[in-house]
Amino acid sequence: MNIKNLANMSSSIKPEPAKGSIKTLIGLLPFLQPYKRQFLLAGLALIVAAAATLAIPYAFRQMIDLGFGSRGIGGADAAASTLHIDLYFLALFGVACILGVATAARFYMVSWLGERVTADLRSAVYAHVVTQSPQFFETTKTGEVLSRLTTDTTLIQTLVGTSISMALRNGLLFIGGMVMLFITSVKLSSIIIVMLAAVVLPIVFYGRRVRKLSRESQDRVADASALAGEILNAMPTVQAFTHEEIEARRFGTSVERAFHTAMQRIRARSVLTMMAILLVFGAIVFVLWLGAHAVVQGSMSGGQLGQFILYASLVAGSIGALSEVLGDTQRAAGATERLLDLLAAQSPVQSVLLPETLPASLSSCTANGAALQLEDVVFHYPSRPDSNALMHLSLDIKPGETIAVVGPSGAGKTTLFQLLLRFYDPQQGRITLDGVDIRFLTLSALRSAIGIVPQDxxxxxxxxxxxxxxxxxxxxxxxxxxxxxxxxxxxxxxxxxxxxxxxxxxxxxxxxxxxxxxxxxxxxxxxxPPLLLLDEATSALDAESERLVQTALEAAMVGRTTLVIAHRLATVQRADRIIVVEHGRIVETGTHTELIAQNGLYASLAALQFNTD
Ligand SMILES: Nc1ncnc2c1ncn2[C@@H]1O[C@H](COP(=O)(O)OP(=O)(O)OP(=O)(O)O)[C@@H](O)[C@H]1O
Known part of the structure; x- marks a missing residue:
């Protein structure tokens, strides 16, 4: 129960996480692990489909060389040739059937996995985000969290639901195709290998650039949705100030920026795709040209060259697809990084591992309310370390007491409530509820014991x-x-x-x-709850509403300890004690009459604040 360490934990997510690399995807493993069986089945379907694809060129060669070949043309062998043709066409169709079924099965399994993992990830991130402290929401825009929950998870869905299987399929086709190329012709294949090495380097280099631009593109989209979220939440204010056009323009600019970055990414990716295809096909055309010469010179059969062509186009196709998958994977790696950042955010306010329990009388509020003590509490907001919002604040509240908290704006009244709810922990001192330090209670036990009526x-x-x-x-x-x-x-x-x-x-x-x-x-x-926190609305209500709210509040205060940030004369008059807070300190304490008599801060505040009542 090391409270210091807990308090020191940072809750904010890293503003600019380390460069996303494909290694980041390892972070997704815990989300994939529960579905090992489905992965295995998908893998099996994938292997079968790849094997069927690889078998096709071989069947094709057999058909040409044995079906149409010199042995099969005319004369006595005609019947055997027909049989061969029938057999090889049948075999070819058989292979196509296997390919169809296995491909459909792979698509089904893999898409299911994509949807499933995304749903899990979304739920996990959301469940984690809603436990964060206010500090987190001060540094992270709602729109950004939403964008991560939607856009980023969709990228991961593409990865799991499409890219991984595409990569595996094309990886298998590439390896299998290469092996088959060597079996078909060692000489031509060796030339292809040398050429491929020259082709891969520029692709890798360009891939990096695409990844960087992907990340920027996602950031810009997140910026735009964060902006829209903020404005849509404040529509009445925006319209009252006739800011519609300005805001629409601001959003337009943000969208344009996103578009511009997306275009950069798309351009880079187009170049990448073009380079990949040109280089690969260029190499293959050159090798085939050599092959055609070999057939003419008789060192290779027509069927062999046909088979070689098909394998070569399989290999070329798989390289093209792999380079495309690489782009998607890199985008998903960026998205994963951002989501894992969210998941890694630790709220500085944590429930202790071995919590204490509140006395039974408190958990079911039948008695008189809770005793509350603040002992020498010092607190500053994490974003303002050099300005204490509360300074050496001590307060002893007996069960059932009603305490009115009064003070000028910015005195620390709301901050006091935030600490009682443990939205933040004080840097010094402690707060106890019926003698138990609130940091030793679970957050849910503490917050269950507190009722809050906010201003708004x-x-x-x-x-x-x-x-x-x-x-x-x-x-x-x-x-x-x-x-x-x-x-x-x-x-x-x-x-x-x-x-x-x-x-x-x-x-x-x-x-x-x-x-x-x-x-x-x-x-x-x-x-x-045994403890009630009221933040009275400052806005004036009409007399009838005021009366009804007062009646309701009176009912609410019965039998519990109440702290109320008071703005109404009726409330302060009814309070057992009034505490006057200024610059985070309690400067005066007493009843309304006593404090008026003192003629200090309270008296002047009362003259200003309560004169409308
Ligand atoms: N989330 C925050 N981050 C940083 N500083 C804050 C934050 N909330 C409040 N403060 C600062 O802490 C101080 C106390 O603020 P607090 O909201 O508790 O005042 P208050 O007495 O409730 O004022 P009011 O009556 O106007 O609501 C102020 O100086 C305020 O600027």
Whole structure:
């Protein structure tokens, strides 16, 4: 349980990972391992198909030399020749049948693998990303994560579903074809080998360039989608400032940049393909020219040359395909690198291996709430190491107490909540819940004990029932309705067109601010936590909403410890204690009356903040 080490772990993903090489693909092995059997079957189908392909030129030669050859033309041998033709055509058809079945089987297995591995990878990356701390989401754009989940996984799907099998098939055809070329004619094949060596070097060199451009191209696409994601999430602001055109132009520029980089990659890849084909075929045409001379001089039969031509075109085709596969594989290697980076991101806030448990009274909140202690807490955000957001903050809260937290903007009020939820760990000091250091609890045990009503409630694209059930997934409908009643949300939900079944739409656009807050309060009540964190909305509600929200909050505070970032007079007046925070320190503590009497920071804040009530 070395907390220091845990805290020091970096959560951010590397901004620019080391150069992607095909070796990176080894990182995919854990995702392939569960499907060894399918791989084996696909491999078998592949070998059968490759063997059938390689058998075709041989059958072809037999047909020419033995079927049409000098032995078979005219006279007594005519009957035997017909038999030969029948046999060899039958054999050829047999081979084609095997090729058809084996190719279909390979395609099926390999495509299945591609889809399966991609689905697993997507789920694994997503499951990992949702456990990351806020720090991660500060440094990684949502759009980029989405792009990795979609574009990058699709590249890997191409790799597993197509490229690997293409590489293996063409690799086999290349090796088998070369062996058969040597068997057919050692002299011509030796010449081909020498020429091939001269052909491969430029291809390898150019392949590197294509890989680099691939990576850049993916980055640009990710940039564009990150930009779009950010803007689409802020549409009302964008439109209120009439920024539609500017944003459309900005996105257009980003898309153009992606297009430009993609074009560079496509150009490089076209050159690569052209070079590969020209060089390989050039070499083969030259060798065939030599072969034609050999047939004329009688040192080679026509069938032999036919067979050689077919094998040579198989070999040439396989080299062409391999160079193309190399491009895809390199793109997939880049994608794998980016996905593995995401998977490797470690949240600095981790559950300890041997967690302590909360006292039973806390896990089922029936008692009075939780005791909470902050002991000399010092904290700075990882992105701002030289500016402490909280400084030597100590606080002792008894079970059932209601504490109002007041302070100027930027004082550290929200930060305090973030630490209580363990979105971050303090650099110094500790926080205990009923005497247990919260770092020794599992994250889920800690967060289950805390209910939060944020300033701005997120409403999911679900009906009202499910939106409240977000507070506790296993709550029954009756429990949800009971919580809604306590939170003064029942009436307005009943009045919605389909009552609790009403779809609240993306971001709950159909609900007013006060209604959203009551949904949030209902969620918290459903969770029934011993510790409640409220962040009162600063925006003014109309008198009726205000009254309803206050009623709901009062219901929510009963029987639990409550910390509330207060913006309303009613709240501070009801609080057992008010703590006044400034520059990350507690500067005043007391009740409303006491603090007003002190005539310090609180008194001046109260005069400003609460005068509308
Ligand atoms: N994610 C973050 N990364 C870096 N600094 C942050 C982050 N969040 C807050 N801060 C800084 O920490 C300090 C305390 O911020 P905090 O949000 O806790 O203030 P607050 O009292 O809640 O203010 P407000 O009432 O305006 O919400 C501020 O100086 C703020 O700029």
């Amino acid at each position: 409630t997120v409403i999911f694209s679900e009906n009202a029932l499910e939106n409240i059930r977000f507070g506790r997934a296993d709550a029954s409908d009756d429990e949800v309705i009971a919580a809604a009643k306590m939170a003064a949300a029942h009436e307005f939900i009943e009045r919605l067109p389909q009552g609790y079944q009403s779809f609240l739409g993306e971001r709950g656009v159909r609900l007013s601010g006060g209604q959203r807050q009551r949904i949030a309060i209902a969620r918290a009540l459903l969770k029934n």
